[in-house]
Amino acid sequence: MRRLLPILAVVVAASAADAQTPIDTGITLIRAGRVFDSERGVFLPARDILVKHGVIDSVAEHLAAPAGARVLDLSRYSVLPGLIDSHTHLLYLESPAGDLTAQGTSAVIVEGTPLRALHGAARARTFLAAGITTVRDLGNSGRFGDMALRDAIRDGSVDGPRMIAAGPGLSPEGGQFPGLQSGYRAIAEEEYRVVHGPADAALGVRENVTYGADVIKIYSNNTPNRGSLSVEEMRAIVDEARRLHVKVTAHATSDEAVWRAATAGVDGVEHAYQVADSTLALMKQKGIFMVPTDLDSATVLRYASRSQGRFTATPAQVPTFVNGQRDRLRRAIKAGVTIAAGSDNYIDLGMPQGEAAKHNLFAYAEAGMPSLAILQAATWNASRLLGLENRVGVIRARAFADIIAVEGDPGTDIHALERVRFVMKQGTVYLNKLSLGRD
Ligand SMILES: [Zn+2]
Incomplete structure (x- = not known):
């Protein structure tokens, strides 16, 4: 069944049990009300977008509809490239009420990799429905369960965002399972690729790339454990990754961890909660x-309300949890560091995971980042970090036809992204609520 008629699409989209969407390789002409130019960070007036076989053929002020083309009227909407989430964990979900190590090891030894991949498939659909058409998935997937999900999405068996997948992250001893008894260290090694010295670190890169990794995730420090990779180990990783044409991104929370990763020459740094201005200057210098991976106020409160008393936060207390993140983001922008949006959303907040992930963008707004800059961080900037520049995160000829329509103006109010009405990925329409109007 093809989702052509809006009213029919609503019925189809409402059924959680429908099969995957048939891949659409036809020709579509989209009449867009206004279009986000992600490279320049501005909205352009009305444009027509011609899509052929999953790829954008041309964008112009007026295009004639080719014979037999489907014509979609998005003239009432803000039209943007599909959003990119640069930091996901589709195969892992954690309750705020539970213990990190108990839940993390349970994912390995009870849930198991095949079921994790199937659960990941269900979560992947929610990202697509939220307007996120590409994700970079950074581990916590057992041994390469992420590759199975990525490939099933790619071959059309499963509806989900395009995935750039890391495989197991290269980590110091113990991964991120604090308190795990030493006799069971092998459990951590089912979830992380624990490395021992520069030669083994390079071997870890070769292993991951051999088994399908698109990107290398490393843990400069492996919080909440106390380990860290040496600069020599990270240099060996970066050298091997360059040789194999994959990028390296580092989990790093402390200033020292960020500085060491930056010195080793990684392409990206995740979190960087405690980064100092001098290290931000180094990041800027090295590009x-x-x-x-910041939390908006609503997410902090939601997390607390679902934690069964493990974590408490009143609205008045929220600033004490988020002020550090907000200050760090403002300092990074001031230093000229390029920001790519990434949610790191692996928490069960009682809402669709894709919707929860978008709250990351609202956190940037709470730090004072302008809406247009946030949209750029979730499109143009992220595409460059992922090595997919000019293919995703942009509406121009030869890019994949990843196109979303939003009610309202996300260029002045980022919360308009909560009103995604239409989602196309690679020419196939996955969400069409164009007839519904306001929520
Ligand atoms: Zn993460």
């Missing part, structure tokens, strides 16, 4: 991206 290293930052992915601020």
Whole structure:
């Protein structure tokens, strides 16, 4: 069944049990009300977008519809490239009420990789429905369960965002399972690729790339454990990754961890919560991206309300949890570091995971980042971090036809992204609520 008629699409989209969407290789002409130019960070007036076989053929002020083309009227909407989330964990979900190590090891030894991949498939659909058409998935997927999900999405068996997948992250001893008894260290090694010295670190890169990794994730420090990779180990990783034409991104929370990763020459730094201005200057100098995996106020409160008393936060207390992140983001922008949006959303907040992930963008707004800059961080900037520049995160000829329509103006109010009405990925329409109007 093809989702052509809006009213029919609503019925189809409402069914959680429908099969995957048939791949559409036809020709579509989109009449867009206004279009986000992600490279320049501005909205352009009305444009027509011609899509052929999953790829944007041309964009112009007026295009004639080719014979037999489907014509979609998005003239009432803000039209943007599909959003990119640069930091996901589709195969892992954690309750705020539970213990990190108990839940993390349970994912390995009870849930298991095949079921994790199937659960990941269900979560992947929610990202697509939220308007996120590409994700970079950074591990916590057992041994390469992420590759199975990526490939099933790619071959059309499963509806989901395009995935750039890391495989197991290269980590110091113990991964991120604090308190795991030493006799069971092998459990951590089912979830992380624990490395022992520069030669083994390079071997870890070769292993991951051999088994399908598109990007290398490393843990400069492996919080909440206390380990860290040496600069020599990270240099060996970066050298091997360059040889194999994959990028390297580093989990790094402390200033020292960021500085060491930056010195080793990684392409991106995740989190960077405690980064100092001097290290931000080093990142800027080396062209290293930052992915601020920040929480908006609503998410902090939601997390607390679902934690069964493990974590408490009143609205008045929220600033004490988020002020550090907000300050760090403002300092990074001031230093000229390029920001790529990434949610790191692996928490069960009682809402669709894709919707929860978008709250990351609202956190940037709470730090004072302008809406247009946020949209750029989630499109143009992220595409460059992922090595997919000019293919995703942009509406121009020869890019994949990843196109979303939003009610309202996300260029002045980023919360308009909560009203995604239409989602196309590679020419196939996955969400069409154009007839519904306001929520
Ligand atoms: Zn993460």
